[in-house]
Amino acid sequence: MPRIFRHWMLWPALAMLLVFFLMPSVDILRASVMDPELTFRHFERFLERAVYMRVLWHTVEVSFVVAIVCAVIAYPVAYFIVQSPRRVQFLLLLLIFIPLWMSILIRSYAWMVVLGREGVINSLLMGAGLIETPVRMLFTTPAVYVAMIQILLPIQIVTCYSAMSDIDLGLVRAARVLGASPWEATRRVFIPLSLDGTITGMIIVFMLSMGFFITPALLGGRRDLLLANLIEFNVTQLNWGFAAAIALMLLLAAIVGIVVIRLAARLLLRALNGALAR
């Protein structure tokens, strides 16, 4: 059999990638420099106007914060689930999955109901006599953070859980009998072995955050718009070239972000192992 036919099982997937990912990507790349003729003016505009760079920076910042907060919250939750008896694990995972079955749009609207002027929280607080006038929560940066973290948290928990459930708990016991206190065993064995999966989860959350636009549009203020909102705006204005240039800047920032996360993880691992890493 000729070499090229050997991987025929991959062909459908490759064809999908080619048609639905690679070709559009090339198209965007072309649009960003060919609108209307070969030019870099879209990129120049992006780099020169402070507002675009500010939004880019804001997008990266929000995505990092969301990824880190999700990881910090999800790690102990996943640990708790992994330690539970099998049947309880199944139930807890089901609870984690339920919000994933609802669309982001609906969940963002739900947050408007919760955070609004006459929303659930304000009514409760005023009913209890704790505040006189409604607190402004909707259309603020914290609102965007809270909603994005709530929306993305299940993904991080599930990724962490699957990494942790692959760890042989016999290894932790081995560490104990060799002289490790519970914390030492966690630090030197459990955390290093679950770190890869956690980082994978962080990268997924980070990338999804970079592309968020419904949530900041519905819950945030003017200054909470993310790069994806700019893309959407320019597409509706039929500024195809500029929209494509923003998309490429977003892609570039995402790649840099992932590299930074990976490097940070490696440093963390080294710090955790302390004297163990020679």
Place this chain on the structure above:
Amino acid sequence: MPFTDASSGESVRFEGVGKSYGDVDALVDFDLAVNPGELVTLLGPSGSGKTTALNVLAGFTQATRGRVLIGDREVQGLPPEKRDVGMVFQSYSLFPHLNVFDNIAFPLKLRGVSRKEIAERVEDGLDMIQMGDLGQRMPAELSGGQKQRVAFARAVIFRPPVLLMDEPLAALDLKLRESMQAEIRAYHQRLGCTIVFVTHDQNEALALSDRIAVMGDGKLAQIDTPQAIYDAPQSRYVAEFIGKTNLLEATVAGSDLAIPALELTLPVADLPAHSAKRDGPITLSLRPERIFRVCQGDAEAYPNFEARVEDALFMGDMVQYRLRLPDAQTLIVTERRDTGGARPTRGATVQLGFLPRDLTPIPEPS
């Protein structure tokens, strides 16, 4: 060389230890005393409580009753890391994110040993297991036997007075298992630590142990040297569990011993000296290799009887016959292949004999 110093082993004692999981009793009134520096195997069928006993000793499981002592320290209630025992697991449990060197160094680092001393002792350890140049390999890059050696070195590098091994060789093939058994014996002599070794392989237990502790249903059935366990089992359970044997019901009446299955009556005085000779029923164990074919001329020299060959099983150096006695009981006989004469065929009737001193009376449970 610090690594090869003989550390002094400590004694291990279980006193009336009980452990139940809900309504399952994994250990019942379990008593065991292991002398300092001794290699004792816990041998028993699946579910007899071997792993539970080891886990109670290592501190992974808390006993519901009784006392556990290492040396003269009572250890129940101490967490595993405070017990100072080494342990080798069936699945090796090497840390996959650390190389061989760091795996072996792990217990030393936790004990705050200096970098320089760690390097020296780990190098010694690597030499001992003949893996001197493999320190930088990751566990995934090792063969089963090599993993086993690393796990062993890691368990003894901090010179624990007691080493626990839970079926450490079960995952290896027969050849490797046998050579690892020899290695473990050699390390044991060199290190001098007390070893408690769990296995369900009786040949392994017979080959390795100073003494074997046979377990059944969470209890200690008998503890003795391999030879005594084999030659003088103290219960029907031990007799049937260790090696193959033929159990014969007999009756003592005065000075006569009647064995109806063989249609024989012997003088009671012919039984081994130490056995009880009270009147009444008695069970005798007769090992298959202690029965032999007799020619017509020898008929007077040994007690003998007739049996019909049912089948013959070829086992390399031995042939194992299954025979049927006149009263329909089956009997197993093994014979070395170089025994002269033609081999009896299926259905043939053969004349068999034995020495009365090979009849081992099994004490009845009191």
